[in-house]
Ligand SMILES: NC(=O)C1=CN([C@@H]2O[C@H](COP(=O)(O)OP(=O)(O)OC[C@H]3O[C@@H](n4cnc5c(N)ncnc54)[C@H](OP(=O)(O)O)[C@@H]3O)[C@@H](O)[C@H]2O)C=CC1
């Protein structure tokens with residue numbers, strides 16, 4: 082029987098890669114519902130090609146344009162209500178959560194509570210409300226299958242192993258667009274510079290997060306929530322080639338690593354078809370051509386966002402929520418040309434140090450902390466950066 086798939090964020094980088102995996106395996110997967118923001122043209126193309134039963138757009142205006150282009154057999158919804166309807170669509174068995182940012186939290190939680198298997202790319206929802214998502218998944222008895230490449234790698238390396246035999250998780254980082262830039266050079270870094278990721282083609286927000294290494298900080302927290310290890314057992318290692326996607330070291334000194342070309346279709350395929358593996362088109366990894374793999378330790382002075390993420394993760398409660406929300410606002414402002422690159426870390430730092438920490442927040446307290454951090458981060462003046 083085929084998996085009935087919903088994609089939240091279908092028009093984005095993860096969304097389009099997911100549709101490509103599905104296109105290569107029509108016998109395994111059927112697309113039943115899609116949700117996106119405002120990319121009308123891409124949604125019309127996808128709806129015509131995959132014939133879902135329902136689609137939803139972020140705004141009424143976008144939905145009307147999509148509806149105009151499709152026949153009546155595809156229902157077109159919009160707004161928060163439409164998104165939740167798609168996330169919990171009755172026929173769906175598997176929901177790919179690939180909206181960018183913590184706005185992915187509500188639909189991801191709703192999909193879990195509706196008993197859908199989750200393929201999780203939207204790391205921000207897990208950072209923002211880790212205990213709420215993991216408890217909801219446990220209660221509903223649904224698996225959260227990682228799509229993020231490092232977590233897919235860790236998931237594969239941990240397969241069949243006992244947790245108590247693990248020494249540490251080693252999360253690899255490319256170092257992002259500014260891997261070889263000095264702090265002095267970063268003062269003048271532009272959005273165009275930050276968007277030149279050395280290895281991966283991704284959406285703008287995660288690409289900027291790669292450049293600050295906030296992405297790696299978020300991924301350390303993501304690993305904590307997905308696999309249940311304390312922060313002391315989760316390390317980051319800079320690996321410029323992005324060939325080793327992460328590793329697990331065991332107490333006997335053995336290390337398991339998952340390798341592959343930097344192609345998100347591989348972890349997406351693994352999440353969708355777990356525990357099977359399906360063939361994918363693409364060139365096999367050529368070790369002779371790669372010839373070497375390099376590593377170095379990340380430096381907390383060079384990458385304060387990584388340091389703040391470890392601290393926020395260890396503090397727990399509402400600190401990760403605030404870190405994530407302030408970062409989302411700052412990245413958006415940077416991409417809009419409103420603030421310099423180094424103001425991102427400055428805004429996150431200010432928000433964390435001004436926040437009234439709540440140790441065991443409810444969902445509404447998380448939503449309130451997220452709202453507070455966004456407003457606070459927007460208002461921070463950056464003249465002295
Ligand atoms: N790209 C990658 O390779 C990887 C991404 N991730 C994570 O996956 C998530 C998605 O990243 P990525 O695909 O790169 O991002 P993109 O920016 O490429 O895509 C974001 C998607 O979210 C949709 N969206 C935005 N706002 C709304 C809204 N209000 N309602 C509904 N949908 C909305 C966009 O729709 P529209 O364009 O129509 O406005 C788009 O489909 C992020 O959390 C990222 O960290 C993790 C690992 C790798």
Ligand SMILES: CC(=O)[C@@H](O)[C@H](O)COP(=O)(O)O
Nearest residue numbers: 229230254255256257291296
């Ligand atoms: C592809 C993927 O999973 C991204 O999250 C990736 O990790 C970005 O690369 P770096 O953050 O290592 O630069």
Ligand SMILES: [Mn+2]
Nearest residue numbers: 229230231300
């Ligand atoms: Mn990743």
